[in-house]
Amino acid sequence: MAETEGKAFRAFRRLVIIGGSEGKARxxxxxxxxxxxxxxxxxxRIVVISTASAEAGRVDAGYVRIFKTLGVEQAxxxxxxTREQANGPRPSTS
Known part of the structure; x- marks a missing residue:
């Protein structure tokens, strides 16, 4: 990707939805x-939301580890x- 393309991407917030087979094992x-x-x-600043996983804690930890390996400081x-949590006040990401 060209550096100018990278600068253009940073001007916007992004949501990337990934299925379970994008290669996170590597x-x-x-x-x-x-x-x-x-x-x-x-x-x-990346937030991992693994709502469709039966093993969400393990999946979350795996993605956080991979993002940190890729140089991200805040993942x-x-x-x-619950639905109430999703619709309630801004949740904590701690």
Missing amino acids: DDSEILKRFVRMAGGGRA CPLRLE
């Missing part, structure tokens, strides 16, 4: 690398267990 996933570049590289999970 730290070389081209989808996740591109997402990190689009999100601002090491300065990106954290967001767990929403």
Whole structure:
């Protein structure tokens, strides 16, 4: 990706929805690398929401580890267990 394309991406917030087979078992996933570049590289603030997973805690931890391996300093999970949490005040991402 050209540097100018990377600068243009940083001007907008992005939502990337990924199914379970994008290659997260390897730290070389081209989808996740591109997402990190689009999100601002090491300065990106990434929130992982794994609502469709039966093993959400393990999936969250795996994505956070991969994003940190890819140079992202701020990556954290967001767990929403109920509809009320999703529709309520801004949740914590700690």
